Amino acid sequence: MKRRILIKKIIxxxxxxxxxxxxxxxxxxxxxSSFMTTGQIFVTPxxxxxxxxKPENYKLAMTALPFGRYFLNTIIIxxxxxxxxxxxxxxxxxxxARLRWRGRNIVFAVLMASMMLxxxxxxxxxFIGWRMLGLIDTFFPLILPAWFGGGAFNIFLLRQFYMGxxxxxxxxxxxxxxxxxxxxxxxxxxxxKPALIVVGxxxxxxxxxxxxxxxxxxxxxxxxxxxxxxxxxxxMYGTQWNLLMAASTVVVIPVIIVFLIGQKYFIEGITLTGIxx
Amino acid sequence: MxxxxxxxxxxxxxxxxxxxxxxxxxxRETYFGVLFALPVILGLIIFTIGPMIASLVLSFTNYxxxxxxxxxxFHNYIRLFNGEDVFFYKSLKVTFYYVILSVPLSLLSAFLxxxxxxxxxxxxxxxxxTIYYLPSIIPAVxxxxxxxxxxxxxxxxxxxxxxxxxLPTSNWIYAEKTVIPSLVIMSLWSVGSTMVIFLAGLxxxxxxxxxxxxxDGGNVLHKFWYVTVPMMTPIIFFNLIMGCIGxxxxxxxxxxxxxxxxxxxxxxxxxYLYREAFQFGQxxxxxxxxxxxxxxxxxITAVFFKWQKSWVYYESGGQ
Numbered sequence: 387m388k389r390r391i392l393i394k395k396i397i398x399x400x401x402x403x404x405x406x407x408x409x410x411x412x413x414x415x416x417x418x419s420s421f422m423t424t425g426q427i428f429v430t431p432x433x434x435x436x437x438x439x440k441p442e443n444y445k446l447a448m449t450a451l452p453f454g455r456y457f458l459n460t461i462i463i464x465x466x467x468x469x470x471x472x473x474x475x476x477x478x479x480x481x482x483a484r485l486r487w488r489g490r491n492i493v494f495a496v497l498m499a500s501m502m503l504x505x506x507x508x509x510x511x512x513f514i515g516w517r518m519l520g521l522i523d524t525f526f527p528l529i530l531p532a533w534f535g536g537g538a539f540n541i542f543l544l545r546q547f548y549m550g551x552x553x554x555x556x557x558x559x560x561x562x563x564x565x566x567x568x569x570x571x572x573x574x575x576x577x578x579k580p581a582l583i584v585v586g587x588x589x590x591x592x593x594x595x596x597x598x599x600x601x602x603x604x605x606x607x608x609x610x611x612x613x614x615x616x617x618x619x620x621x622m623y624g625t626q627w628n629l630l631m632a633a634s635t636v637v638v639i640p641v642i643i644v645f646l647i648g649q650k651y652f653i654e655g656i657t658l659t660g661i662x663x
Numbered sequence: 664m665x666x667x668x669x670x671x672x673x674x675x676x677x678x679x680x681x682x683x684x685x686x687x688x689x690x691r692e693t694y695f696g697v698l699f700a701l702p703v704i705l706g707l708i709i710f711t712i713g714p715m716i717a718s719l720v721l722s723f724t725n726y727x728x729x730x731x732x733x734x735x736x737f738h739n740y741i742r743l744f745n746g747e748d749v750f751f752y753k754s755l756k757v758t759f760y761y762v763i764l765s766v767p768l769s770l771l772s773a774f775l776x777x778x779x780x781x782x783x784x785x786x787x788x789x790x791x792x793t794i795y796y797l798p799s800i801i802p803a804v805x806x807x808x809x810x811x812x813x814x815x816x817x818x819x820x821x822x823x824x825x826x827x828x829x830l831p832t833s834n835w836i837y838a839e840k841t842v843i844p845s846l847v848i849m850s851l852w853s854v855g856s857t858m859v860i861f862l863a864g865l866x867x868x869x870x871x872x873x874x875x876x877x878x879d880g881g882n883v884l885h886k887f888w889y890v891t892v893p894m895m896t897p898i899i900f901f902n903l904i905m906g907c908i909g910x911x912x913x914x915x916x917x918x919x920x921x922x923x924x925x926x927x928x929x930x931x932x933x934x935y936l937y938r939e940a941f942q943f944g945q946x947x948x949x950x951x952x953x954x955x956x957x958x959x960x961x962x963i964t965a966v967f968f969k970w971q972k973s974w975v976y977y978e979s980g981g982q
Binding site: 395405413415416485490497500514536566567597613630634641 | 696805933960
Protein backbone atom coordinates (compact mmCIF):
# COMPACT_ATOMS: atom_id res chain seq x y z
CA MET A 387 0.00 0.00 0.00
CA LYS A 388 2.78 2.39 0.98
CA ARG A 389 4.64 1.43 -2.16
CA ARG A 390 1.59 2.17 -4.26
CA ILE A 391 1.26 5.63 -2.76
CA LEU A 392 4.93 6.24 -3.44
CA ILE A 393 4.57 5.23 -7.08
CA LYS A 394 1.50 7.41 -7.41
CA LYS A 395 3.41 10.32 -5.92
CA ILE A 396 6.32 9.87 -8.31
CA ILE A 397 4.03 9.76 -11.34
CA UNK A 398 2.06 12.82 -10.22
CA UNK A 399 5.14 14.89 -9.47
CA UNK A 400 6.79 13.90 -12.75
CA UNK A 401 3.81 15.09 -14.79
CA UNK A 402 3.45 18.27 -12.75
CA UNK A 403 7.14 19.11 -13.03
CA UNK A 404 7.15 18.53 -16.80
CA UNK A 405 4.16 20.88 -17.04
CA UNK A 406 5.85 23.45 -14.83
CA UNK A 407 8.90 23.21 -17.07
CA UNK A 408 6.72 23.90 -20.10
CA UNK A 409 5.40 27.02 -18.32
CA UNK A 410 8.75 28.31 -17.10
CA UNK A 411 11.10 27.35 -19.94
CA UNK A 412 9.97 30.10 -22.35
CA UNK A 413 10.50 32.72 -19.63
CA UNK A 414 13.97 31.40 -18.81
CA UNK A 415 14.76 31.35 -22.52
CA UNK A 416 13.54 34.95 -22.77
CA UNK A 417 15.74 36.20 -19.96
CA UNK A 418 18.84 34.26 -20.94
CA SER A 419 18.57 35.50 -24.56
CA SER A 420 18.23 39.07 -23.34
CA PHE A 421 21.69 39.02 -21.76
CA MET A 422 23.56 37.48 -24.70
CA THR A 423 25.66 38.80 -27.52
CA THR A 424 24.36 38.29 -31.05
CA GLY A 425 27.19 35.81 -31.56
CA GLN A 426 26.32 33.65 -28.61
CA ILE A 427 22.60 33.65 -29.22
CA PHE A 428 23.19 31.85 -32.53
CA VAL A 429 25.36 29.05 -31.09
CA THR A 430 24.08 25.50 -31.63
CA PRO A 431 23.44 23.55 -29.51
CA UNK A 432 22.10 26.41 -27.40
CA UNK A 433 23.76 27.37 -24.14
CA UNK A 434 21.88 28.54 -21.06
CA UNK A 435 24.35 30.82 -19.31
CA UNK A 436 25.12 34.11 -21.11
CA UNK A 437 28.85 34.56 -21.51
CA UNK A 438 29.82 37.35 -21.77
CA UNK A 439 26.98 38.68 -19.69
CA LYS A 440 25.58 41.73 -21.48
CA PRO A 441 23.25 43.94 -19.44
CA GLU A 442 24.03 46.67 -22.02
CA ASN A 443 21.40 45.02 -24.24
CA TYR A 444 18.77 46.58 -22.00
CA LYS A 445 20.23 50.05 -22.36
CA LEU A 446 20.48 49.64 -26.12
CA ALA A 447 16.93 48.35 -26.43
CA MET A 448 15.44 51.03 -24.19
CA THR A 449 17.15 53.88 -26.03
CA ALA A 450 16.63 52.58 -29.57
CA LEU A 451 13.01 53.65 -29.14
CA PRO A 452 11.65 56.07 -26.51
CA PHE A 453 10.52 53.35 -24.09
CA GLY A 454 10.51 55.84 -21.21
CA ARG A 455 7.80 57.73 -23.00
CA TYR A 456 5.90 54.52 -23.75
CA PHE A 457 5.98 53.62 -20.06
CA LEU A 458 4.68 57.04 -19.09
CA ASN A 459 1.83 56.76 -21.63
CA THR A 460 0.93 53.28 -20.44
CA ILE A 461 0.93 54.42 -16.82
CA ILE A 462 -1.38 57.35 -17.64
CA ILE A 463 -3.81 55.12 -19.54
CA UNK A 464 -3.70 52.43 -16.86
CA UNK A 465 -4.30 54.94 -14.06
CA UNK A 466 -7.21 56.48 -15.95
CA UNK A 467 -8.74 53.06 -16.43
CA UNK A 468 -8.19 52.02 -12.83
CA UNK A 469 -9.92 55.11 -11.49
CA UNK A 470 -12.79 54.85 -13.95
CA UNK A 471 -13.38 51.15 -13.45
CA UNK A 472 -13.15 51.20 -9.66
CA UNK A 473 -15.45 54.20 -9.21
CA UNK A 474 -18.10 53.38 -11.76
CA UNK A 475 -18.25 49.60 -11.39
CA UNK A 476 -18.52 49.77 -7.60
CA UNK A 477 -21.43 52.22 -7.75
CA UNK A 478 -23.25 50.34 -10.51
CA UNK A 479 -22.81 47.04 -8.71
CA UNK A 480 -24.44 48.55 -5.62
CA UNK A 481 -27.50 49.41 -7.66
CA UNK A 482 -27.77 45.85 -9.01
CA ALA A 483 -27.10 44.19 -5.66
CA ARG A 484 -29.12 46.32 -3.28
CA LEU A 485 -31.66 48.58 -4.96
CA ARG A 486 -34.90 47.49 -6.58
CA TRP A 487 -36.05 49.43 -9.59
CA ARG A 488 -38.13 48.68 -12.60
CA GLY A 489 -36.05 47.36 -15.48
CA ARG A 490 -33.13 46.41 -13.26
CA ASN A 491 -33.18 42.76 -14.22
CA ILE A 492 -33.46 43.57 -17.90
CA VAL A 493 -30.49 45.95 -17.76
CA PHE A 494 -28.50 43.36 -15.84
CA ALA A 495 -29.36 40.63 -18.33
CA VAL A 496 -28.33 42.84 -21.24
CA LEU A 497 -25.11 43.64 -19.43
CA MET A 498 -24.32 39.97 -18.87
CA ALA A 499 -25.13 39.15 -22.49
CA SER A 500 -22.76 41.92 -23.60
CA MET A 501 -19.92 39.93 -22.07
CA MET A 502 -20.30 37.40 -24.84
CA LEU A 503 -20.51 40.01 -27.59
CA UNK A 504 -17.53 39.90 -29.94
CA UNK A 505 -15.87 43.30 -29.80
CA UNK A 506 -15.72 43.33 -33.59
CA UNK A 507 -19.44 44.12 -33.80
CA UNK A 508 -19.08 47.45 -32.02
CA UNK A 509 -15.57 48.24 -33.17
CA UNK A 510 -16.13 50.06 -36.44
CA UNK A 511 -18.88 52.51 -35.44
CA UNK A 512 -17.06 53.21 -32.18
CA PHE A 513 -13.94 54.02 -34.13
CA ILE A 514 -15.87 56.25 -36.54
CA GLY A 515 -17.46 57.99 -33.56
CA TRP A 516 -14.12 58.82 -31.95
CA ARG A 517 -12.84 60.02 -35.31
CA MET A 518 -15.82 62.33 -35.71
CA LEU A 519 -14.99 63.78 -32.30
CA GLY A 520 -11.42 64.33 -33.47
CA LEU A 521 -10.04 62.17 -30.67
CA ILE A 522 -8.07 59.62 -32.66
CA ASP A 523 -4.44 59.51 -31.52
CA THR A 524 -5.39 60.73 -28.04
CA PHE A 525 -5.86 58.71 -24.86
CA PHE A 526 -9.58 59.46 -24.64
CA PRO A 527 -10.82 56.40 -26.56
CA LEU A 528 -8.64 54.24 -24.33
CA ILE A 529 -9.71 55.77 -21.00
CA LEU A 530 -13.19 57.24 -21.23
CA PRO A 531 -15.15 53.98 -21.83
CA ALA A 532 -13.86 52.69 -18.47
CA TRP A 533 -15.86 55.42 -16.74
CA PHE A 534 -19.14 54.06 -18.11
CA GLY A 535 -19.72 51.11 -15.84
CA GLY A 536 -16.21 49.70 -15.86
CA GLY A 537 -17.05 46.50 -17.68
CA ALA A 538 -19.69 43.82 -17.23
CA PHE A 539 -17.28 41.37 -15.67
CA ASN A 540 -16.26 43.77 -12.91
CA ILE A 541 -19.84 44.74 -12.10
CA PHE A 542 -20.74 41.07 -11.93
CA LEU A 543 -17.84 40.30 -9.62
CA LEU A 544 -18.61 43.18 -7.25
CA ARG A 545 -22.35 42.50 -7.23
CA GLN A 546 -21.58 38.91 -6.34
CA PHE A 547 -19.44 40.13 -3.46
CA TYR A 548 -21.92 42.74 -2.19
CA MET A 549 -24.67 40.13 -2.06
CA GLY A 550 -22.58 38.27 0.49
CA UNK A 551 -22.62 41.27 2.83
CA UNK A 552 -25.47 40.94 5.38
CA UNK A 553 -28.40 43.09 4.39
CA UNK A 554 -29.21 43.85 8.03
CA UNK A 555 -26.27 46.25 8.06
CA UNK A 556 -27.75 48.60 5.49
CA UNK A 557 -31.31 48.15 6.78
CA UNK A 558 -30.13 49.33 10.19
CA UNK A 559 -28.40 52.29 8.59
CA UNK A 560 -31.57 53.11 6.58
CA UNK A 561 -33.54 53.14 9.85
CA UNK A 562 -31.05 55.62 11.22
CA UNK A 563 -31.76 57.83 8.27
CA UNK A 564 -28.70 57.14 6.17
CA UNK A 565 -28.97 57.76 2.44
CA UNK A 566 -28.07 55.11 -0.09
CA UNK A 567 -24.95 57.01 -0.97
CA UNK A 568 -23.86 56.95 2.67
CA UNK A 569 -24.59 53.24 2.96
CA UNK A 570 -22.51 52.70 -0.14
CA UNK A 571 -19.49 54.74 0.97
CA UNK A 572 -19.55 53.94 4.70
CA UNK A 573 -20.71 50.32 4.83
CA UNK A 574 -20.37 48.55 1.51
CA UNK A 575 -17.11 50.01 0.19
CA UNK A 576 -15.00 49.47 3.33
CA UNK A 577 -16.20 45.87 3.51
CA UNK A 578 -15.44 45.23 -0.17
CA LYS A 579 -11.73 45.95 -0.17
CA PRO A 580 -10.69 42.42 -1.23
CA ALA A 581 -13.10 42.46 -4.18
CA LEU A 582 -12.02 45.96 -5.20
CA ILE A 583 -8.39 44.84 -5.16
CA VAL A 584 -9.31 41.95 -7.46
CA VAL A 585 -11.05 44.32 -9.85
CA GLY A 586 -8.09 46.68 -9.70
CA UNK A 587 -5.60 43.92 -10.46
CA UNK A 588 -7.54 42.57 -13.43
CA UNK A 589 -8.02 46.09 -14.76
CA UNK A 590 -4.32 46.81 -14.43
CA UNK A 591 -3.42 43.63 -16.31
CA UNK A 592 -5.99 44.11 -19.05
CA UNK A 593 -5.02 47.71 -19.69
CA UNK A 594 -1.29 47.17 -19.44
CA UNK A 595 -1.43 44.14 -21.72
CA UNK A 596 -3.94 45.53 -24.19
CA UNK A 597 -2.61 45.58 -27.71
CA UNK A 598 -5.63 45.87 -29.96
CA UNK A 599 -7.14 49.17 -28.77
CA UNK A 600 -3.88 51.13 -28.72
CA UNK A 601 -3.16 49.68 -32.18
CA UNK A 602 -6.45 51.04 -33.49
CA UNK A 603 -6.51 54.40 -31.75
CA UNK A 604 -2.89 55.54 -31.42
CA UNK A 605 -0.94 56.55 -34.51
CA UNK A 606 1.98 58.74 -33.55
CA UNK A 607 5.03 57.23 -31.98
CA UNK A 608 5.00 59.64 -29.04
CA UNK A 609 1.62 58.30 -27.91
CA UNK A 610 2.47 54.60 -28.06
CA UNK A 611 2.00 52.25 -25.12
CA UNK A 612 4.65 49.67 -24.19
CA UNK A 613 2.77 46.91 -25.99
CA UNK A 614 2.69 48.95 -29.19
CA UNK A 615 6.27 50.05 -28.65
CA UNK A 616 7.39 46.44 -28.37
CA UNK A 617 5.62 45.60 -31.60
CA UNK A 618 7.20 48.49 -33.48
CA UNK A 619 10.57 47.56 -32.01
CA UNK A 620 10.10 44.10 -33.45
CA UNK A 621 9.25 45.42 -36.89
CA MET A 622 12.42 47.57 -36.85
CA TYR A 623 14.95 45.33 -35.12
CA GLY A 624 13.29 41.96 -35.67
CA THR A 625 16.49 40.04 -36.31
CA GLN A 626 18.32 41.32 -33.23
CA TRP A 627 16.82 38.71 -30.98
CA ASN A 628 18.87 39.65 -27.94
CA LEU A 629 17.63 43.25 -28.00
CA LEU A 630 14.08 42.16 -28.76
CA MET A 631 14.15 39.78 -25.80
CA ALA A 632 15.55 42.54 -23.56
CA ALA A 633 12.72 44.85 -24.58
CA SER A 634 10.18 42.07 -24.02
CA THR A 635 11.58 41.38 -20.57
CA VAL A 636 11.19 45.03 -19.60
CA VAL A 637 7.56 45.02 -20.74
CA VAL A 638 6.85 41.80 -18.85
CA ILE A 639 8.52 42.68 -15.54
CA PRO A 640 5.91 45.15 -14.15
CA VAL A 641 3.18 42.60 -14.84
CA ILE A 642 5.04 39.83 -13.04
CA ILE A 643 5.76 42.07 -10.04
CA VAL A 644 2.12 43.07 -9.71
CA PHE A 645 1.07 39.45 -10.10
CA LEU A 646 3.43 38.16 -7.44
CA ILE A 647 2.33 40.86 -4.98
CA GLY A 648 -1.36 40.33 -5.61
CA GLN A 649 -1.55 36.66 -6.51
CA LYS A 650 -3.61 35.74 -3.49
CA TYR A 651 -6.30 38.11 -4.75
CA PHE A 652 -6.12 36.82 -8.32
CA ILE A 653 -6.96 33.33 -7.19
CA GLU A 654 -9.73 34.65 -4.94
CA GLY A 655 -11.18 36.68 -7.79
CA ILE A 656 -11.29 33.70 -10.10
CA THR A 657 -12.85 31.61 -7.39
CA LEU A 658 -15.45 34.28 -6.75
CA THR A 659 -16.59 34.56 -10.35
CA GLY A 660 -15.55 31.34 -12.02
CA ILE A 661 -17.82 29.02 -10.13
CA UNK A 662 -20.87 31.18 -10.13
CA UNK A 663 -20.25 32.11 -13.76
CA MET B 664 -72.58 52.71 13.13
CA UNK B 665 -70.68 55.96 13.47
CA UNK B 666 -68.05 54.25 15.50
CA UNK B 667 -67.74 51.58 12.92
CA UNK B 668 -67.45 54.17 10.24
CA UNK B 669 -64.68 56.08 11.95
CA UNK B 670 -62.88 52.88 12.71
CA UNK B 671 -63.08 51.88 9.11
CA UNK B 672 -62.05 55.34 8.07
CA UNK B 673 -59.07 55.22 10.37
CA UNK B 674 -57.82 51.94 9.01
CA UNK B 675 -58.25 53.21 5.51
CA UNK B 676 -56.32 56.33 6.43
CA UNK B 677 -53.64 54.21 8.01
CA UNK B 678 -53.51 51.98 4.98
CA UNK B 679 -53.34 54.96 2.68
CA UNK B 680 -50.55 56.38 4.78
CA UNK B 681 -48.73 53.08 4.69
CA UNK B 682 -49.05 52.82 0.94
CA UNK B 683 -47.92 56.41 0.57
CA UNK B 684 -44.75 56.00 2.63
CA UNK B 685 -44.17 52.61 1.08
CA UNK B 686 -44.36 54.01 -2.40
CA UNK B 687 -42.17 56.96 -1.51
CA UNK B 688 -39.48 54.61 -0.24
CA UNK B 689 -40.01 52.67 -3.40
CA UNK B 690 -39.76 55.83 -5.47
CA ARG B 691 -36.60 56.86 -3.68
CA GLU B 692 -35.12 53.45 -4.29
CA THR B 693 -35.97 53.67 -7.98
CA TYR B 694 -34.42 57.11 -8.14
CA PHE B 695 -31.16 56.01 -6.53
CA GLY B 696 -31.18 52.71 -8.36
CA VAL B 697 -31.32 54.34 -11.77
CA LEU B 698 -28.94 57.11 -10.70
CA PHE B 699 -26.29 54.67 -9.48
CA ALA B 700 -26.67 52.46 -12.52
CA LEU B 701 -26.62 55.44 -14.88
CA PRO B 702 -22.96 55.05 -15.94
CA VAL B 703 -23.53 51.49 -17.08
CA ILE B 704 -26.89 52.26 -18.68
CA LEU B 705 -25.30 55.08 -20.67
CA GLY B 706 -22.29 52.91 -21.38
CA LEU B 707 -24.46 50.13 -22.77
CA ILE B 708 -26.27 52.59 -25.01
CA ILE B 709 -23.20 54.53 -26.18
CA PHE B 710 -20.64 51.75 -26.46
CA THR B 711 -22.67 48.60 -27.06
CA ILE B 712 -26.22 48.91 -28.36
CA GLY B 713 -25.70 52.08 -30.39
CA PRO B 714 -22.58 50.84 -32.19
CA MET B 715 -24.20 47.43 -32.73
CA ILE B 716 -27.11 48.97 -34.57
CA ALA B 717 -24.79 51.35 -36.41
CA SER B 718 -22.59 48.52 -37.60
CA LEU B 719 -25.62 46.58 -38.79
CA VAL B 720 -26.67 49.65 -40.80
CA LEU B 721 -23.14 50.20 -42.07
CA SER B 722 -22.98 46.62 -43.27
CA PHE B 723 -25.55 47.54 -45.93
CA THR B 724 -23.49 50.48 -47.21
CA ASN B 725 -20.30 50.99 -49.15
CA TYR B 726 -18.84 53.34 -46.55
CA UNK B 727 -15.07 53.55 -46.84
CA UNK B 728 -14.41 56.16 -44.19
CA UNK B 729 -14.30 59.17 -46.48
CA UNK B 730 -17.09 58.83 -49.02
CA UNK B 731 -20.74 59.71 -48.54
CA UNK B 732 -22.72 56.77 -47.18
CA UNK B 733 -24.60 54.96 -49.89
CA UNK B 734 -26.88 51.99 -49.31
CA UNK B 735 -26.07 49.00 -51.46
CA UNK B 736 -28.46 46.43 -49.98
CA PHE B 737 -27.04 42.97 -49.39
CA HIS B 738 -24.13 43.54 -51.73
CA ASN B 739 -21.47 43.20 -49.00
CA TYR B 740 -22.95 39.93 -47.80
CA ILE B 741 -23.42 38.57 -51.31
CA ARG B 742 -19.80 39.36 -52.15
CA LEU B 743 -18.71 37.45 -49.08
CA PHE B 744 -20.85 34.38 -49.58
CA ASN B 745 -20.42 33.97 -53.34
CA GLY B 746 -16.67 33.84 -52.88
CA GLU B 747 -15.83 37.08 -54.66
CA ASP B 748 -13.81 38.01 -51.61
CA VAL B 749 -11.58 34.93 -51.56
CA PHE B 750 -10.29 35.60 -48.06
CA PHE B 751 -13.66 35.18 -46.38
CA TYR B 752 -13.96 31.41 -46.63
CA LYS B 753 -10.24 31.02 -46.11
CA SER B 754 -10.35 32.93 -42.83
CA LEU B 755 -13.44 31.05 -41.67
CA LYS B 756 -11.72 27.76 -42.37
CA VAL B 757 -8.55 28.84 -40.59
CA THR B 758 -10.46 30.11 -37.57
CA PHE B 759 -12.67 27.02 -37.21
CA TYR B 760 -9.60 24.81 -37.48
CA TYR B 761 -7.93 26.83 -34.74
CA VAL B 762 -11.01 26.75 -32.47
CA ILE B 763 -11.62 23.02 -32.93
CA LEU B 764 -8.01 22.25 -32.16
CA SER B 765 -7.31 24.73 -29.38
CA VAL B 766 -10.49 24.72 -27.27
CA PRO B 767 -10.72 20.96 -26.50
CA LEU B 768 -6.96 20.69 -26.02
CA SER B 769 -6.80 23.60 -23.62
CA LEU B 770 -9.85 22.41 -21.68
CA LEU B 771 -8.41 18.91 -21.40
CA SER B 772 -4.96 20.03 -20.31
CA ALA B 773 -6.36 22.59 -17.87
CA PHE B 774 -8.66 19.96 -16.37
CA LEU B 775 -5.87 17.40 -16.14
CA UNK B 776 -3.50 19.78 -14.36
CA UNK B 777 -6.27 20.87 -11.98
CA UNK B 778 -7.03 17.22 -11.17
CA UNK B 779 -3.39 16.50 -10.43
CA UNK B 780 -3.02 19.61 -8.28
CA UNK B 781 -6.13 18.66 -6.34
CA UNK B 782 -4.60 15.37 -5.13
CA UNK B 783 -4.07 15.23 -1.40
CA UNK B 784 -0.59 13.77 -1.67
CA UNK B 785 0.76 16.76 -3.60
CA UNK B 786 2.74 19.29 -1.59
CA UNK B 787 3.63 22.78 -2.78
CA UNK B 788 0.25 23.28 -4.45
CA UNK B 789 0.45 27.05 -4.17
CA UNK B 790 3.83 27.12 -5.89
CA UNK B 791 2.65 24.90 -8.76
CA UNK B 792 -0.50 26.97 -9.12
CA THR B 793 1.56 30.16 -9.37
CA ILE B 794 3.86 28.64 -11.97
CA TYR B 795 0.99 27.38 -14.11
CA TYR B 796 -0.90 30.65 -13.85
CA LEU B 797 2.09 32.87 -14.59
CA PRO B 798 2.15 32.57 -18.41
CA SER B 799 -1.48 33.65 -18.71
CA ILE B 800 -0.71 37.14 -17.36
CA ILE B 801 2.14 37.85 -19.80
CA PRO B 802 1.12 40.49 -22.38
CA ALA B 803 0.10 38.86 -25.66
CA VAL B 804 2.67 40.93 -27.56
CA UNK B 805 5.49 39.65 -25.36
CA UNK B 806 4.14 36.08 -25.55
CA UNK B 807 4.18 36.39 -29.33
CA UNK B 808 7.79 37.61 -29.32
CA UNK B 809 8.93 34.81 -27.02
CA UNK B 810 7.25 32.06 -29.04
CA UNK B 811 8.38 33.49 -32.35
CA UNK B 812 11.88 33.09 -31.03
CA UNK B 813 11.22 29.61 -29.61
CA UNK B 814 9.72 28.50 -32.94
CA UNK B 815 12.60 29.86 -34.99
CA UNK B 816 13.49 26.88 -37.23
CA UNK B 817 17.26 27.46 -37.26
CA UNK B 818 18.02 29.01 -33.88
CA UNK B 819 14.95 28.37 -31.72
CA UNK B 820 14.92 26.27 -28.58
CA UNK B 821 12.24 23.84 -29.79
CA UNK B 822 14.07 22.61 -32.86
CA UNK B 823 17.33 22.51 -30.93
CA UNK B 824 15.71 20.28 -28.31
CA UNK B 825 14.13 18.07 -30.97
CA UNK B 826 17.38 17.55 -32.86
CA UNK B 827 19.15 16.87 -29.57
CA UNK B 828 16.63 14.06 -28.98
CA UNK B 829 17.13 12.90 -32.60
CA LEU B 830 13.52 13.72 -33.37
CA PRO B 831 12.40 15.29 -36.64
CA THR B 832 12.36 19.10 -36.56
CA SER B 833 9.69 21.32 -38.10
CA ASN B 834 9.30 24.69 -39.71
CA TRP B 835 6.55 25.51 -37.20
CA ILE B 836 5.01 28.91 -37.87
CA TYR B 837 6.74 29.17 -41.23
CA ALA B 838 4.93 26.30 -42.95
CA GLU B 839 1.31 26.28 -44.10
CA LYS B 840 0.59 22.90 -42.56
CA THR B 841 2.08 23.51 -39.14
CA VAL B 842 1.31 27.15 -38.49
CA ILE B 843 -2.07 26.60 -36.79
CA PRO B 844 -0.92 23.67 -34.64
CA SER B 845 2.04 25.82 -33.62
CA LEU B 846 -0.21 28.66 -32.55
CA VAL B 847 -2.34 26.15 -30.64
CA ILE B 848 0.75 24.98 -28.72
CA MET B 849 1.47 28.59 -27.95
CA SER B 850 -2.09 29.11 -26.71
CA LEU B 851 -1.71 26.08 -24.43
CA TRP B 852 1.05 27.94 -22.67
CA SER B 853 -1.52 30.40 -21.28
CA VAL B 854 -3.97 27.77 -20.11
CA GLY B 855 -3.36 28.59 -16.43
CA SER B 856 -6.35 30.86 -15.91
CA THR B 857 -8.73 28.12 -17.07
CA MET B 858 -6.88 25.66 -14.86
CA VAL B 859 -7.37 27.85 -11.79
CA ILE B 860 -11.12 28.02 -12.43
CA PHE B 861 -11.25 24.21 -12.63
CA LEU B 862 -9.15 23.91 -9.49
CA ALA B 863 -11.44 26.22 -7.55
CA GLY B 864 -14.38 24.10 -8.69
CA LEU B 865 -12.71 20.85 -7.68
CA UNK B 866 -11.97 22.21 -4.25
CA UNK B 867 -15.59 23.10 -3.70
CA UNK B 868 -16.91 19.59 -4.37
CA UNK B 869 -18.29 18.41 -0.98
CA UNK B 870 -16.10 15.72 0.57
CA UNK B 871 -19.17 13.91 1.85
CA UNK B 872 -19.98 12.86 -1.72
CA UNK B 873 -16.64 11.11 -2.08
CA UNK B 874 -17.10 9.51 1.32
CA UNK B 875 -20.46 8.19 0.20
CA UNK B 876 -18.80 6.49 -2.76
CA UNK B 877 -16.28 4.85 -0.44
CA UNK B 878 -19.08 3.65 1.84
CA ASP B 879 -20.76 2.06 -1.15
CA GLY B 880 -17.53 0.26 -1.96
CA GLY B 881 -16.56 2.43 -4.95
CA ASN B 882 -12.99 3.03 -6.12
CA VAL B 883 -11.11 6.01 -7.51
CA LEU B 884 -12.68 5.68 -10.96
CA HIS B 885 -16.18 5.62 -9.48
CA LYS B 886 -15.37 8.75 -7.51
CA PHE B 887 -14.19 10.42 -10.68
CA TRP B 888 -17.11 9.39 -12.91
CA TYR B 889 -19.96 9.68 -10.47
CA VAL B 890 -18.88 12.66 -8.36
CA THR B 891 -16.11 14.76 -9.89
CA VAL B 892 -17.34 14.82 -13.48
CA PRO B 893 -21.02 15.58 -12.80
CA MET B 894 -20.16 18.21 -10.20
CA MET B 895 -17.74 19.86 -12.62
CA THR B 896 -20.02 19.94 -15.67
CA PRO B 897 -21.27 23.51 -15.06
CA ILE B 898 -17.68 24.75 -14.91
CA ILE B 899 -16.66 22.70 -17.94
CA PHE B 900 -19.59 24.25 -19.77
CA PHE B 901 -18.65 27.77 -18.67
CA ASN B 902 -15.03 27.29 -19.78
CA LEU B 903 -16.15 25.72 -23.06
CA ILE B 904 -18.31 28.72 -23.97
CA MET B 905 -15.74 31.29 -22.88
CA GLY B 906 -12.96 29.36 -24.60
CA CYS B 907 -14.86 29.25 -27.89
CA ILE B 908 -15.72 32.92 -27.78
CA GLY B 909 -12.10 33.79 -27.02
CA UNK B 910 -10.60 31.49 -29.64
CA UNK B 911 -12.89 32.79 -32.38
CA UNK B 912 -11.50 36.26 -31.73
CA UNK B 913 -7.80 35.36 -31.78
CA UNK B 914 -5.87 38.24 -33.27
CA UNK B 915 -2.55 39.27 -31.74
CA UNK B 916 -0.54 36.16 -32.61
CA UNK B 917 -1.58 36.32 -36.24
CA UNK B 918 -0.91 40.05 -36.40
CA UNK B 919 2.54 39.95 -34.84
CA UNK B 920 3.99 36.55 -35.59
CA UNK B 921 2.67 35.47 -38.96
CA UNK B 922 0.82 38.43 -40.46
CA UNK B 923 -1.76 35.88 -41.51
CA UNK B 924 0.76 33.82 -43.43
CA UNK B 925 2.30 31.75 -44.78
CA UNK B 926 -0.03 31.98 -47.76
CA UNK B 927 -2.95 33.06 -45.52
CA UNK B 928 -2.77 29.82 -43.56
CA UNK B 929 -3.18 31.75 -40.30
CA UNK B 930 -5.55 34.44 -41.54
CA UNK B 931 -7.71 34.54 -38.40
CA UNK B 932 -11.17 35.96 -38.87
CA UNK B 933 -10.50 38.97 -36.66
CA UNK B 934 -7.25 39.70 -38.43
CA TYR B 935 -9.04 39.56 -41.76
CA LEU B 936 -11.65 41.97 -40.38
CA TYR B 937 -8.95 44.31 -39.08
CA ARG B 938 -7.25 44.31 -42.47
CA GLU B 939 -10.47 45.13 -44.31
CA ALA B 940 -11.43 47.90 -41.90
CA PHE B 941 -8.18 49.57 -40.96
CA GLN B 942 -5.75 48.77 -43.73
CA PHE B 943 -8.11 48.88 -46.72
CA GLY B 944 -10.64 51.23 -45.12
CA GLN B 945 -13.60 49.08 -46.19
CA UNK B 946 -15.78 50.03 -43.22
CA UNK B 947 -19.08 48.87 -44.70
CA UNK B 948 -17.67 45.58 -45.91
CA UNK B 949 -15.90 45.01 -42.58
CA UNK B 950 -19.14 45.65 -40.68
CA UNK B 951 -20.77 42.85 -42.65
CA UNK B 952 -17.83 40.61 -41.73
CA UNK B 953 -18.29 41.54 -38.07
CA UNK B 954 -22.00 40.77 -38.11
CA UNK B 955 -21.42 37.37 -39.64
CA UNK B 956 -19.04 36.61 -36.77
CA UNK B 957 -21.69 37.76 -34.35
CA UNK B 958 -24.32 35.49 -35.88
CA UNK B 959 -21.88 32.56 -35.85
CA UNK B 960 -21.08 33.08 -32.17
CA UNK B 961 -24.73 33.50 -31.20
CA UNK B 962 -25.66 30.28 -33.02
CA ILE B 963 -22.83 28.33 -31.47
CA THR B 964 -23.72 29.58 -28.00
CA ALA B 965 -27.37 28.76 -28.58
CA VAL B 966 -26.49 25.23 -29.71
CA PHE B 967 -24.28 24.78 -26.68
CA PHE B 968 -27.02 25.97 -24.34
CA LYS B 969 -29.44 23.50 -25.86
CA TRP B 970 -26.90 20.74 -25.76
CA GLN B 971 -25.92 21.40 -22.13
CA LYS B 972 -29.35 20.26 -20.94
CA SER B 973 -28.35 16.70 -21.72
CA TRP B 974 -25.08 16.69 -19.81
CA VAL B 975 -24.66 19.64 -17.46
CA TYR B 976 -25.68 18.91 -13.91
CA TYR B 977 -27.00 21.76 -11.77
CA GLU B 978 -27.37 21.07 -8.08
CA SER B 979 -30.15 23.59 -7.61
CA GLY B 980 -31.96 22.41 -10.73
CA GLY B 981 -30.95 25.10 -13.17
CA GLN B 982 -29.43 28.54 -12.69
